[in-house]
Amino acid sequence: MYKKLIILFVIACGLFLLFPPLPKNYSLTNVFRITEEPVAITHGTYGSALTVNISFGDDEVLNWIKELEKPYPTLFIDIDWAGRFPETIRLIKDKNIPTALLGQDGTAYENDAKLLVHQLEAYENIFGEKPLWFRSKDEVFSHFLHELLWESEVNALGSSYVWTGGDIPPEVEGEIISVPHHxxxxxxxxxxxxxxxxxxxxxxxxxxxxxxxETKKIPK
Structure with a gap:
């Protein structure tokens, strides 16, 4: 009887070490490194996502934010722009609109390795947390930029389609659409x-x- 209890105890300890319990605040979407290597995600597996890149605009953007209704697009925000329009940023936060970090053109990070660090710090100061997503303005991600993002634990997100107005594109499963506002x-x-x-x-x-x-799967 005692031998069986000891064996069960050893097995239970082994399972605990192999599969420790998840913390109460665990969330799949809060976990960095969605992919197994540095790479920009450009599409998903289901439905459509709308993202808007904002680096320009004053009252027109504020009024647009006021009128936005759910489901909200994800706003990729340029940090310099955010610093100039705190009222708009406050409204974005009050409405709980999802945000991410919009960087400069990809080559800018080749010339200044600390640029991304400064932008991430500024974003965290404004929004109170590190961004889960980053997109360069031209959606160019060099190997060096990928490595910087990987080390900073931020995911690179491109898009499947850049919409600049005009005809509405046909719907494609898993698409990520970006709209520029520069x-x-x-x-x-x-x-x-x-x-x-x-x-x-x-x-x-x-x-x-x-x-x-209830299903979740990571795109290949």
């Missing part, structure tokens, strides 16, 4: 409403992990 290239924010009505957009997490019912 000084030299931007879509009228009112036009984004038309795109939003073209399909049922999901969060980035849902699209990447294929959340449909």
């Amino acid at each position: 000084r030299k290239q931007r879509v009228n924010l009112a036009e984004i409403k038309r795109l939003s009505k073209s399909r049922d957009f999901q969060s980035i997490d849902n699209v990447i992990f294929g959340v449909q019912g």
Whole structure:
């Protein structure tokens, strides 16, 4: 009898070491390194995700944010722009609109290795947490930038399609659509409403992990 108890105790200890319990605040979407190696994610497995890159605009962006309704797009925010418009940032936070970090063109990080660190620190100071997603403005991710992001525990996110206005593209399963709003290239924010009505957009997490019912899978 005692031998059986000892054996069961040893087995239980082994299972505990192999499969420790997850912390109460564990969340799949909070875990970095969705992929097994540094790589930019450009598509998911289910539905459509809408992302908007913002580095320009004042009252027009503020008014657009005021009128935004759920499901919200994910806003990739340029840190310099965020610093100039704290009222808009406060509204984004109050409405709990998902945000991510929009960087400079990919080559900028080749010339300044500390640039990403400064941007991540500024983002965390504004939003109170490190971004889960990063996108360079031109969606170019060099090997060096991938390594910087990997070390910083932030995921690189590109897009499947960059929409610059005009005809609405046909829906593609797992697509991640990005819309630019920069000084030299931007879509009228009112036009984004038309795109939003073209399909049922999901969060980035849902699209990447294929959340449909209770199932989750990482895209290959």
